[in-house]
Amino acid sequence: xxxxxxxxxxxxxxxxxxxxAKNSALPIIAGSLLTDKPLILENIPCLNDxxxxxxxxxxxxxxxxxxxxxxxxxxxxxxxIEAPYDIVRKMRASYYVLGALIARAGxxxxxxxxxxxxxxxxxxxxxKGLRALGTKIEIEGGYINARGRRLHGAKIxxxxxxxxxxxxxxxxxxxxxxxxxxxEITSAACEPEVIDVANFLNFLGAEISGQGTHxxxxxxxxxxxxxxxxxxxxxxxxxxxxxxAAMTRGKIKIAHCVPEHLSSVIDKFQxxxxxxxxxxxxxxxxxxGEKHATNIFVAPYPGFPTxxxxxxxxxxxxxxxxxxxxxxxxxxxFMQAVExxxxxxxxxxxxxxxxxxxxxxxxxxxxxxxDLRASAALVLAGLAARGKTVVRxxxxxxxxxxxxxxxxxKLGARIKREKE
Ligand code: EPZ
Numbered sequence: 001x002x003x004x005x006x007x008x009x010x011x012x013x014x015x016x017x018x019x020x021a022k023n024s025a026l027p028i029i030a031g032s033l034l035t036d037k038p039l040i041l042e043n044i045p046c047l048n049d050x051x052x053x054x055x056x057x058x059x060x061x062x063x064x065x066x067x068x069x070x071x072x073x074x075x076x077x078x079x080x081i082e083a084p085y086d087i088v089r090k091m092r093a094s095y096y097v098l099g100a101l102i103a104r105a106g107x108x109x110x111x112x113x114x115x116x117x118x119x120x121x122x123x124x125x126x127x128k129g130l131r132a133l134g135t136k137i138e139i140e141g142g143y144i145n146a147r148g149r150r151l152h153g154a155k156i157x158x159x160x161x162x163x164x165x166x167x168x169x170x171x172x173x174x175x176x177x178x179x180x181x182x183x184e185i186t187s188a189a190c191e192p193e194v195i196d197v198a199n200f201l202n203f204l205g206a207e208i209s210g211q212g213t214h215x216x217x218x219x220x221x222x223x224x225x226x227x228x229x230x231x232x233x234x235x236x237x238x239x240x241x242x243x244x245a246a247m248t249r250g251k252i253k254i255a256h257c258v259p260e261h262l263s264s265v266i267d268k269f270q271x272x273x274x275x276x277x278x279x280x281x282x283x284x285x286x287x288x289g290e291k292h293a294t295n296i297f298v299a300p301y302p303g304f305p306t307x308x309x310x311x312x313x314x315x316x317x318x319x320x321x322x323x324x325x326x327x328x329x330x331x332x333x334f335m336q337a338v339e340x341x342x343x344x345x346x347x348x349x350x351x352x353x354x355x356x357x358x359x360x361x362x363x364x365x366x367x368x369x370x371d372l373r374a375s376a377a378l379v380l381a382g383l384a385a386r387g388k389t390v391v392r393x394x395x396x397x398x399x400x401x402x403x404x405x406x407x408x409x410k411l412g413a414r415i416k417r418e419k420e
Contacts, residue, residue: 004391004405006382007414008364011288012250014411016241018257019045019402020069021234023093024196027170028231029053029073030096031197033060033104034177035204037226038074044231045069045402048395052091056083060097078105085111085142091399092116095123098146099171102135103178106149112142117371119331125158125165129172132156133179153181153220162329163300164189169216170197177206179220188216191301192261196232203229235261236307237401238283240376243311244408246274246287247318247384252411254283264304268294268312272319293321293358298328310336310377317345318384319358326353336374339367343381343389364389369396376401383413392420 020043030053032039044050046069054064054071061079065072081101088094092113101108115121127137127144133156135148153176158168169189174197176183188194190212198211204227207219238257245252246269259266259278266283269276271294275286293316298306306329316323317340327333334354337347342365346357364387369375375397382389391397394417397404405415 001392001420002394002417003420004379004382004394005416005418006364006379006389006391008382008385008387008389010248010383010412010414012245012248012252012383012408012411012413015253015255016407016411017255018233018238019043020231021045021193021196022047022049022400023166023191023193024231025050026053026093027096027174027193027197028200028229029057029071030100031174031200032073033057033062033075033097033100034174035224035226036076038072039226040228041071041073042228042230043069043233044071045234047402048399049091049093052087053093056087056094056097059084059087060101081105081108083108083110088113092121093167095126095167096171096174098126098144099130099174102130102146102148102151103175106147108144108146110144110146112139112144117335118333123167125160125168126171129156129158129168129185130175133172133175133183135175151175151179151220153179153183155184155186157186159187164214166191166194169194173198173201173208173216173218176218176220177201177222177224179218181220183218183220185216185218186214188214189300190214192232192235192258200229203227232261233257236305236373238262239265239308240311240380240401241407242269242276242283242285243315244380244383244411245285246272246291247315247380249288250411251286251288254285256281257283259283264302265308268296268304272315291319293319293323295323296325298326300329306330306333307373309333310373311380313337313347313354313356314340314377314381316356317347317358317381318360318362321358323356323358324353325356328352335370336377339374339378340381342367343385361386363387366390366392369393372396372400379404379415383408383415
């Protein structure tokens with residue numbers, strides 16, 4: 001296992017270039033199984049989760065070459081229709097092959113993903129949507145066995161107990177491209193990654209409209225073709241670097257991003273007193289000013305993203321005053337709090353709400369990463385803390401950030417990767 005060793009207190013300055021969006025890359029790689037033609041996917045980030053997804057589609061039958069964020073992929077023939085447990089348990093988003101295989105081959109056998117550190121992560125809405133399209137689904141021995149040779153359009157509402165579902169919206173949208181007739185998904189997720197997947201499917205020849213709203217319409221049965229598609233930049237990576245500038249009182253330029261994908265996060269930065277300016281595909285962050293406490297209410301897009309919650313908890317732990325964060329999407333996404341408290345943060349958790357009393361400065365410590373965004377939050381805290389911070393189990397972070405410490409070092413951070 002590896003760790004990051006960080007010397008805190010250095011203001012970040014300079015320019016960082018954002019990589020492609022993890023949460024677009026994963027469903028789009030799975031969606032490439034829909035066509036038997038060769039495809040080129042551009043701006044694919046080099047991340048552990050992408051490596052796992054590529055391993056999965058290769059097992060299923062894809063031939064691929066992945067160099068410098070450019071993926072050439074061709075699934076002329078399917079070798080198998082199974083997504084095995086030992087891959088799915090490493091990366092839940094493997095379930096995206098469920099919709100693609102049902103559409104392509106009329107059947108699939110996908111291991112149930114199980115929960116993860118941040119919550120039980122059920123997939124009942126995925127199954128509800130696929131059944132509505134005519135798929136026969138049985139759960140047996142920890143696997144989803146699906147058969148659906150003649151899918152038909154349907155009206156499907158995907159409202160879940162926590163609002164919309166990104167994964168279910170995407171999985172059903174992928175499968176519906178092969179359904180005869182029209183499918184209407186209501187209570188659809190509106191995240192930019194959902195739009196990106198819909199645009200990719202349309203680029204292949206599908207006929208999808210309404211993406212970005214709560215009602216998406218898919219006219220199925222089109223033959224899907226070939227070409228080269230570039231995925232969107234990663235809005236959560238963008239937000240993470242902006243928090244790094246805010247916490248170290250630095251001034252950085254974030255290039256190759258999409259500011260409008262972060263409107264609710266930009267609003268929060270401005271409320272806190274972080275100067276942030278959007279120029280086309282660039283954000284300029286000046287974290288040197290005085291900061292004020294605020295209250296954050298996590299919500300589905302276009303609300304404040306749950307994937308930015310941990311990073312803002314780190315930021316608010318050094319902002320004067322009392323701030324609160326209400327996490328409404330996942331049941332157990334405050335695990336960074338106890339590690340931040342070991343660095344001197346004053347945080348109390350009351351159910352789904354964290355109350356943060358800002359302190360003057362955090363102090364470096366040995367801390368343990370628990371999940372992807374919590375590990376990013378601990379690195380950010382280390383950058384701002386006095387003294388040395390060691391973040392352990394950074395395999396969590398390598399799942400979702402491309403060359404994280406390399407990009408931070410380019411901005412002046414004193415951070416290095418070491419073997420445990
Ligand atoms: C996607 O997860 C992202 N992952 C998550 O990012 C992100 O936090 C989440 O969307 C919310 O924006 C990927 O895109 C790979 P959901 P997903 O289905 O699709 C409940 C990161 O850090 N639900 O929108 O799994 C669920 O339990 C990761 O990059 C059901 O009840 O999220 C949750 O409470 C973490 N039944 C809520 O809905 C279902 O069938 C939202 O989940 C599906 C979900």
